[in-house]
Amino acid sequence: MKIGIIGAGQLGRMLALAGFPLGLSFRFIDRSPDAPGGQVAPLRVGALDDVTLLGELAREVDVVTFDWENVSAAGLAAIEAQTTVLPPAAALATSQDRLAEKELFRQLRIPTPEFAAVDSERDLERAVARVGLPGVLKTRRLGYDGKGQKVLRSAADVAPAWQELGAQALIYESFVDFSREVSIIGARGRSGETRFYPLAANVHREGILSHSIAPYSNRGLQRLAERYLRAVFARFSYAGVLAIEFFVVRGRLLANEMAPRVHNSGHWTIEGAVTSQFENHLRAIVGWPLGSTAPTGHSAMLNFIGRMPERARWLKEPNLFYHDYGKEPRERRKLGHCTVLEASAAARDRRLKGLLRLRERSISVA
Amino acid sequence: MKIGIIGAGQLGRMLALAGFPLGLSFRFIDRSPDAPGGQVAPLRVGALDDVTLLGELAREVDVVTFDWENVSAAGLAAIEAQTTVLPPAAALATSQDRLAEKELFRQLRIPTPEFAAVDSERDLERAVARVGLPGVLKTRRLGYDGKGQKVLRSAADVAPAWQELGAQALIYESFVDFSREVSIIGARGRSGETRFYPLAANVHREGILSHSIAPYSNRGLQRLAERYLRAVFARFSYAGVLAIEFFVVRGRLLANEMAPRVHNSGHWTIEGAVTSQFENHLRAIVGWPLGSTAPTGHSAMLNFIGRMPERARWLKEPNLFYHDYGKEPRERRKLGHCTVLEASAAARDRRLKGLLRLRERSISVA
Numbered sequence: 178m179k180i181g182i183i184g185a186g187q188l189g190r191m192l193a194l195a196g197f198p199l200g201l202s203f204r205f206i207d208r209s210p211d212a213p214g215g216q217v218a219p220l221r222v223g224a225l226d227d228v229t230l231l232g233e234l235a236r237e238v239d240v241v242t243f244d245w246e247n248v249s250a251a252g253l254a255a256i257e258a259q260t261t262v263l264p265p266a267a268a269l270a271t272s273q274d275r276l277a278e279k280e281l282f283r284q285l286r287i288p289t290p291e292f293a294a295v296d297s298e299r300d301l302e303r304a305v306a307r308v309g310l311p312g313v314l315k316t317r318r319l320g321y322d323g324k325g326q327k328v329l330r331s332a333a334d335v336a337p338a339w340q341e342l343g344a345q346a347l348i349y350e351s352f353v354d355f356s357r358e359v360s361i362i363g364a365r366g367r368s369g370e371t372r373f374y375p376l377a378a379n380v381h382r383e384g385i386l387s388h389s390i391a392p393y394s395n396r397g398l399q400r401l402a403e404r405y406l407r408a409v410f411a412r413f414s415y416a417g418v419l420a421i422e423f424f425v426v427r428g429r430l431l432a433n434e435m436a437p438r439v440h441n442s443g444h445w446t447i448e449g450a451v452t453s454q455f456e457n458h459l460r461a462i463v464g465w466p467l468g469s470t471a472p473t474g475h476s477a478m479l480n481f482i483g484r485m486p487e488r489a490r491w492l493k494e495p496n497l498f499y500h501d502y503g504k505e506p507r508e509r510r511k512l513g514h515c516t517v518l519e520a521s522a523a524a525r526d527r528r529l530k531g532l533l534r535l536r537e538r539s540i541s542v543a
Numbered sequence: 544m545k546i547g548i549i550g551a552g553q554l555g556r557m558l559a560l561a562g563f564p565l566g567l568s569f570r571f572i573d574r575s576p577d578a579p580g581g582q583v584a585p586l587r588v589g590a591l592d593d594v595t596l597l598g599e600l601a602r603e604v605d606v607v608t609f610d611w612e613n614v615s616a617a618g619l620a621a622i623e624a625q626t627t628v629l630p631p632a633a634a635l636a637t638s639q640d641r642l643a644e645k646e647l648f649r650q651l652r653i654p655t656p657e658f659a660a661v662d663s664e665r666d667l668e669r670a671v672a673r674v675g676l677p678g679v680l681k682t683r684r685l686g687y688d689g690k691g692q693k694v695l696r697s698a699a700d701v702a703p704a705w706q707e708l709g710a711q712a713l714i715y716e717s718f719v720d721f722s723r724e725v726s727i728i729g730a731r732g733r734s735g736e737t738r739f740y741p742l743a744a745n746v747h748r749e750g751i752l753s754h755s756i757a758p759y760s761n762r763g764l765q766r767l768a769e770r771y772l773r774a775v776f777a778r779f780s781y782a783g784v785l786a787i788e789f790f791v792v793r794g795r796l797l798a799n800e801m802a803p804r805v806h807n808s809g810h811w812t813i814e815g816a817v818t819s820q821f822e823n824h825l826r827a828i829v830g831w832p833l834g835s836t837a838p839t840g841h842s843a844m845l846n847f848i849g850r851m852p853e854r855a856r857w858l859k860e861p862n863l864f865y866h867d868y869g870k871e872p873r874e875r876r877k878l879g880h881c882t883v884l885e886a887s888a889a890a891r892d893r894r895l896k897g898l899l900r901l902r903e904r905s906i907s908v909a
Contacts, residue, residue: 190563197560200854200867200879202582216568217583451862466859473839488566493832496817501566513566 178463179204181238181260183225183253185214187502187511188439189244191447193217195455201463206234213502214244226252235259240462242417246272246436247319263367263462264417268409268437275317275348275434282432285408289432290424295347298339304349305335311352314338316345326384328352353431355424359393360442361402362420364457365410367464372457373403374450374470377442377478379422385509388479388533389442390525391449392472401430409435418443418458441480445516448498449476474518475525479532481513486539491515494532544829545570547604547626549591549619551580553868553877554805555610557813559583561821567829572600579868580610592618601625606828608783612638612802613685629733629828630783634775634803641683641714641800648798651774655798656790661713664705670715671701677718680704682711692750694718719797721790725759726808727768728786730823731776733830738823739769740816740836743808743844745788751875754845754899755808756891757815758838767796775801784809784824807846811882814864815842840884841891845898847879852905857881860898 178201182189185207193203193214203218210222223230226249235241235256242263243253250270253262271277282289293304295314305312310332316325325345327338358381363373375392376399406421420440423430443454452460452468460467484506491499494517501513517532519525544567548555551573559569559580569584576588589596592615601607601622608629609619616636619628637643648655659670661680671678676698682691691711693704724747729739741758742765772787786806789796809820818826818834826833850872857865860883867879883898885891 194560194563197556197583197869198864198866199858200851200869202869217563460858465855468858469861485566489831492565492826492834495835498564500564503563503566503568 178202178240179238180459180463181206181234181241182214183231183234183241183243183248184245185209185212185220186244187213187500187504187513189214190217190502191444191453191455191500192242192244192439192458195447195453196459199456199459199465201459204234204238206230211505213504216503225249228252228255231256232259242438242458242462243269244438246438261462264415264419264437265413268413268415268419271413272435272437273318275315276346278435279348279350279432281409281412282405282435285405285412287405287408287421287432288429290353291351293349295349298336298343301335301339301343301347301349305329305332308349308351313350313352314342315348315350316342317348318346324384353424353426353433355426355431357393357425358422358433359398359402359425359430360389360420360422360440361399361406362418362440362443362446362454363403363406363410364418364454364461364467364470365415366461366467367416370467371407371410372467372470373399373406374443374446374454375399375472376402377445379442383509385482385511386441386480387482388477388529389445390475390477390529391442391445392475394522397428398425398430405430405432416464417461418454441511441514442478444500444514445476445478446470447500448516449473449478449518474520475522476516476518477525477529477532478514478516479529479536480511481515481536482511483508485512486536490535490539494535497532544568544606545604546825546829547572547600547607548580549597549600549607549609549614550611551575551578551586552610553579553870553879555580556583556868557810557819557866558608558610558805558821558824561813561819562825565822565825565831567825570600570604572596577871579870582869591615594618594621597622598625608804608824608828609635610804612804627828630781630785630803631779634779634781634785638801638803639684641681642712644801645714645716645798647775647778648771648801651771651778653771653774653787653798654795656719657717659715661715664702664709667701667705667709667713667715671695671698674715674717679716679718680708681714681716682708683714684712690750719790719792719799721792721797723759723791724788724799725764725768725791725796726755726786726788726806727765727772728784728806728809728812728820729769729772729776730784730820730827730833730836731781732827732833733782736833737773737776738833738836739765739772740809740812740820741765741838742768743811745808749875751848751877752807752846753848754843754895755811756841756843756895757808757811758841760888763794764791764796771796771798782830783827784820807877807880808844810866810880811842811844812836813866814882815839815884840886841888842882842884843891843895843898844880844882845895845902846877847881847902848877849874851878852902856901856905860901863898
């Protein structure tokens, strides 16, 4: 069976690496001929909304999926007539618009930070008055890794923030004073079968995921998160892996955003769960039984951003799983990650501390 | 860094799948355009002793390795001037000749079954007289999966066996009444660092590996096997993964054969050990630190031969890791395997029993 993947970044590449042992083969589309997926499967180069290119891909494969949120929903819709596209294009379209996403959460009774749509400077003033300060002004579309965001701390920030971002449709959200960020990842198969991974706790730096630990064990929050994910699954008759990121505020979960795809905060599942998020995404979209999401230990995942560390030093680390995406180094770019697996949460936390120091050192001297 | 692999069978394919996350890329040579490795990396098609083709590969990569024992040693020698070839061609040449292999074992004081070279019917009569009956007459070269072998039970079998196999150089070996077959797999890095996996116990059917369990825990045999493997490593200043298969006879190990490459009886290491044999082979030949060979549980590995079973049924099995090599079905051909991982040896043995029955059923009705 052949899977087409729109976007050949590291997520697409890890999907393919998880799928080969299942007997699947892959075809990619990406804007760049150097995209990491192209090293493991044939890659067509072109715009991700090029309907001709998408049509060629659709004719060649059995199921089309995507590794990137900002895939053209219009392009996807055009090929849905030709082949199966999963996750559903409607879920993708919702996740591409922060306002539609927050409105969906509200409809499904999934708590979110306060928010208001902003289409003019006047709207922004009203939004600040209603939602309060501090707050975050965000572009509704095409934001990721902290791009297209501006924190407002006082009324004096309104005009400059509008100046900077006002050319696009915006959303203003209350600034959440969270105690922790967590994410839930789950899979829903074409038959409706669902499986949920344990929560991961995530730490971002400058808007980019720095590291995650999993399982983040909290029975109450796990139950809540699964309920919310289930509601989104049901809304879209979803198939595939879906992630929701939450802020934890006084024991409650506030949904920040969702991703209708495999997610960076689930990379630990490659070695730290019985079945990885990548394999379960493929099982789900192809219509095969899902695999166990049980953790096999206590994992910490660290991203390598901007520069890869010295490989030989890191390969010496016991129980460490090294992932180099084969990308050219560039500032703020995710180039790889590693996961360590320990028998207890305490051992994992100690290990994480040491590795964060090692990463700091080895990337600064690299 | 680029690795060239001569032979693009399932072993080469699993090497590539293990190497991508390390940031390695791959180029294959194989006789068949449909070879499984060609689905995951570029493949040149041609004879494995085509010196022009091998030269092209050598120029393009940093290290050349092989996934098959019957690679032309002459071809390898020709490209050794151009690039690094590992494991050493001398180890490969020895493993290609059952007589040279047995003589090496004898020199290194590694016990073997009784054996004698056979180049004439007269030799065979003398060998039978000296080594005894029953015995096995084997071609010295190009035998695998039970091909090119003939069991002799009485003096009357001598002439027909000579008729059948006598066109080639032969070896006659005493028939070993073994209680068990085991194999040891280890890796030696370019710096001389060594790591050993625990013994696997193997069951063959009609000369082809049916299933393995690991670890096969026997401290005394483990120590012996590691000593023998170490002796072979030292002899060749070896780098890469090496396997030796043994018969267990009254608490002693008798070496049957060696394979200077990753080995079917080590497939369990993909999920059942911290670092797989495939990853350690690559780490070893590239010159990186080796990874831990510690088992993560109790594994059973079952081969799928001739036909693949019904995938959806097998994917329902808990803690089962499914591997489909993407090959066309053909009698006696290894098409895939699966590994199950359990917390105890007893649970693993029960699980294996059930899966052997399931395999019997699902392949016969497929």
